[in-house]
Amino acid sequence: MQLIVLAGATGSMGGRIAQALRQRGASVRAIVRPGTHAKRLDVLRKQQVEIVEADLHAHHDIVRACEGASCVVSTLLGLHETLIDAQGALLDAAVAAGVPRFIPSDYAMDFNKVTPGLNRNFDLHREFKERLDRASIRSTSILNGAFMNLLTGEAPLVLFKIHRVLYWGQNPDQLIDFTTMDDTAGFTAEAALDPDAPPILRIAGEQISAAGLAAAASQVSGKPFHLLRGGSLNRLQRIIRITRVLTPASDAPFPVWQGMQYLYCMFEGSGLLTPLDNQRYPNLRWTGVRDVLRQAK
Numbered sequence: 001m002q003l004i005v006l007a008g009a010t011g012s013m014g015g016r017i018a019q020a021l022r023q024r025g026a027s028v029r030a031i032v033r034p035g036t037h038a039k040r041l042d043v044l045r046k047q048q049v050e051i052v053e054a055d056l057h058a059h060h061d062i063v064r065a066c067e068g069a070s071c072v073v074s075t076l077l078g079l080h081e082t083l084i085d086a087q088g089a090l091l092d093a094a095v096a097a098g099v100p101r102f103i104p105s106d107y108a109m110d111f112n113k114v115t116p117g118l119n120r121n122f123d124l125h126r127e128f129k130e131r132l133d134r135a136s137i138r139s140t141s142i143l144n145g146a147f148m149n150l151l152t153g154e155a156p157l158v159l160f161k162i163h164r165v166l167y168w169g170q171n172p173d174q175l176i177d178f179t180t181m182d183d184t185a186g187f188t189a190e191a192a193l194d195p196d197a198p199p200i201l202r203i204a205g206e207q208i209s210a211a212g213l214a215a216a217a218s219q220v221s222g223k224p225f226h227l228l229r230g231g232s233l234n235r236l237q238r239i240i241r242i243t244r245v246l247t248p249a250s251d252a253p254f255p256v257w258q259g260m261q262y263l264y265c266m267f268e269g270s271g272l273l274t275p276l277d278n279q280r281y282p283n284l285r286w287t288g289v290r291d292v293l294r295q296a297k
């Protein structure tokens with residue numbers, strides 16, 4: 001039985017990946033922060049996930065926690081202190097413990113192809129990738145586009161109240177990648193257990209444009225959804241700059257202006273995932289946009 005070490009298991013993606021790994025019969029050891037409330041660990045304990053409470057910077061403790069693992073999976077979320085410093089400490093410990101493989105906390109569009117400076121969070125992912133590429137460990141970056149769940153949540157794309165789908169730029173047919181968190185977690189679990197997984201795996205539950213989203217929302221709701229153009233990409237860039245200047249500095253990974261940077265990158269299109277690796281694990285089934293929009297009805 002393979003042992004997978006997971007950092008970030010108390011979070012949305014980490015919890016899902018822990019469950020997906022247990023469903024596949026893997027042993028899971030979760031590294032959680034010291035002092036994590038017992039209630040937050042109940043769900044992991046019920047799934048027979050082993051819990052190790054340790055600070056990721058406590059090198060010897062983390063090396064011990066990584067020993068015997070076939071892969072270390074990270075789903076940490078944060079800014080430089082977390083994605084570079086804490087995740088870097090986890091990486092160093094995995095290498096010192098002789099773990100053969102590492103999956104970084106990416107779960108994004110293809111930030112390797114997005115121009116540096118266009119998205120603050122992608123710049124952090126890219127910085128960590130450079131460090132990972134220099135380390136003596138094999139890695140697999142999971143790229144899934146945007147979480148499809150955001151379509152009925154925070155992403156201001158399908159505007160249910162006014163029956164509009166917002167887009168930016170010239171091209172309402174620009175494809176965008178969406179994958180649910182559950183599908184991403186299932187695929188990540190498969191990749192964690194796959195000794196031959198390559199350095200990058202790209203997945204999308206569905207690639208769909210703003211025009212396609214309008215058609216899907218119309219079909220699912222039975223009411224016509226029309227396109228609403230926010231403006232040019234240059235205009236969106238100006239709004240981002242102004243919002244960033246006016247927003248007080250914070251440690252939040254997703255302030256409003258950062259959300260706008262994601263929107264910019266979606267409609268600019270360079271981070272579109274191709275080719276897709278959806279078929280690598282043939283037992284997986286993919287949730288489509290209509291399935292998710294139906295939940296918002």
Ligand SMILES: NC(=O)c1ccc[n+]([C@@H]2O[C@H](COP(=O)([O-])OP(=O)(O)OC[C@H]3O[C@@H](n4cnc5c(N)ncnc54)[C@H](OP(=O)(O)O)[C@@H]3O)[C@@H](O)[C@H]2O)c1
Pocket residue numbers: 007008009010011012013014032033036056075076077078081082086105106107108109144145146147150
């Ligand atoms: N593609 C998309 O649309 C999209 C959207 C959202 C997120 N993501 C990506 O998905 C990944 C995970 O996000 P998520 O939504 O699962 O985040 P989340 O729910 O906030 O979970 C983050 C996890 O990281 C842990 N953590 C953060 N900083 C830490 C530190 N310094 N030391 C130890 N543990 C730390 C948290 O522990 P505590 O519980 O102790 O705080 C938590 O377990 C990230 O890579 C993120 O960029 C992608």
